[in-house]
Amino acid sequence: MSEFTVPDVRPDPERGARVAADDRAHVLHSWSAQAKISPLPIAGASGSWFWDYEGTRYLDFSSQLVNVNIGHQHPRYVAAIQEAAARQCTIAPSFADESRSEAARMIVERAPEGMAKVFFTNGGAEATENAMRMARLHTGRHKVLSTYRSYHGATAGSIQATGEPRRWGSEPGGAGFVHFWGPYPFRSPFHSTSVEEECERALQHLRDVVMVENPASIAAIVLETVVGTNGVLIPPDGYLAGVREICDEHGILWIADEVMCGFGRCGEWFAVDRWGQAPDLVCFAKGVNSGYVPLGGVVVSAQVAATFDERPYPGGLTYSGHPLACASAVASMRIFEDEGILEHVRKMADTVVGPRLAEIQEKHPSVGEARGLGMFWALDLVRDTRTHEALVPFNASGEAAKPMSELVAACTSRGMWPMTHYNRIHVVPPCTTSADELHKGLDILDAALDVADAHVTA
Incomplete structure (x- = not known):
């Protein structure tokens, strides 16, 4: 290094x-x-x-x-950003840009199986916000489930998906957000006596919440793959596979919030790789370019991306896929591999x-x-x-x-x-x-x- x-x-x-x-x-x-x-x-x-x-x-x-x-x-990283700034600082999102295209390709190549495209944002909150919007448009449903021990950002929707007290000051918020308990063996909300029992009871609790909230009304389940600020809670083996199964059974999309735990933080490009699971949408930011330039985004599965082949996606940002930010992401990924x-x-x-x-x-x-x-x-x-x-x-x-x-x-x-x-x-x-x-x-x-x-x- x-x-x-x-x-x-x-x-x-x-x-x-x-x-x-x-x-x-x-x-x-x-x-x-x-x-x-x-x-x-x-x-x-x-x-x-x-x-x-x-x-x-x-x-x-x-x-x-x-x-x-x-x-x-990082000296090589700073030099790469300087070179990118000299080449081209900005261009509107409506154009095809070399740095944006390359960053999207490289992220998809490192993402879980089934991913096809990237929608770029300026940070993690906007990534969660747009992932939930995509899920609602794709499914035609309105409810979003997320855990109490979570933080997903401070925009209008992402703060409602947040489970912890930072949500309180923004209430009342929009309709359709429902919270549930995720696994936490050390402080088990299910009175479990082992990690295996915690996994089983947490999945049953989620099934029960899905049942009483009407599965046909639920667009997405949003999970931090590894819960970050609220405890570094590592999912028990089998939990994410169980979430995937519940989502597939009811036509619900799984949104993996990897804003904090992705891009090397857990020793993988994406934390879900440790459990061999593929979400429908993956939110990223932070480690994608270490915050040197603001950047985030949503990695979108081929199935969800196809929803917007013939209908417009009703969302956008002036700085979506900002060339300087995307160039920094390309440089970061190359440095991660080379070093x-x-x-x-x-x-x-x-x-x-x-x-x-x-x-x-x-x-x-x-x-x-x-x-x-x-x-x-x-x-x-x-x-x-x-x-x-x-x-x-x-x-x-x-x-x-x-x-x-x-x-x-x-x-x-x-x-x-x-x-x-x-x-x-x-x-x-x-x-x-x-x-x-x-x-x-x-x-x-x-x-x-x-x-x-x-x-x-x-």
Whole structure:
């Protein structure tokens, strides 16, 4: 793989202060009460590191929003984007563009069996939005089923498909969205006693929901192949095959949301490849080009694509298939192959991340479960080791969330930037992170977890 050069960091606090002042005065941040946040001004980044204007470096164990899969400022990747910008920056979606055509072909070639075309968007939320629209038009039905432990984006439809509390502020929303429980063996909603039982009961629950919602009214079931922000929940063997069977039985389309778990995050081009299943529609974004340029899309099966052979698809975006974004996706996929990044992810998971997190779970009573695959892991933190009571309550904020805030501070003060959500801390570094860097970050996490252990009551 390419060697990333991390330059000597020269502090520039005056510039940082200007950045912070302009941000405070003029930027409206997402998911935040503006008066209660103080965003850290960032001066630069390289590889698995970024740094602030004070000169403090952080090991990026969040990949920002779990999207910088190729690492920050990959030198060959930056050069490819510069070359693409010099060649052609933009052209309208109504034209055939070389970068767009090539990106679509390469994505389809790496996608699950049966895929034929790509509808490009600017990000993951728009991908989910358009996938659901396609499913409704293809089937002539209106209902969309998705899990409670999910996040699918913040556009009008994708936020209604979202199951977690970020949906609440956008309600009431459009009709036809129904939520159900997916498998989660560690906190089983079905009182299961084994992974196999969890899979069986979760599929029966889904069958029951389909039955009472009227199968003939259901256009699609939307699933994150591996649930991301809401826990890195890996589907039990047989679950996705069971979902495929339910969909086929009732003429329902399966939409796989791979915005977070696709393009190397799980050690495959698409996470569904691990289970040998083929959805009808696949949503992607994030890792397709590591967020260097905004890009997302829907990989569309031949059957669904044929729906729009003779009738127009009633959707579009000014920047759909933006040439510069598509050129960056082409470059990213080539770099992934030339530098063996998928193989690196699998190796690091098997030899470093998996074994070290198992040791950390054994050592720290606050770690109820460590789970994951590839560069996609989470620690499920508990207050009570017997009952699995979460370290902080569901959707906690303020004083109730203090144990997690303390844990984050313990990580960042040691030079590692984590991702957390509710009672979980995620281990999701760039897919290019070296073994030495992984050990360094995991050493910091190991030390920081003493803060969480102090809150364990039993």
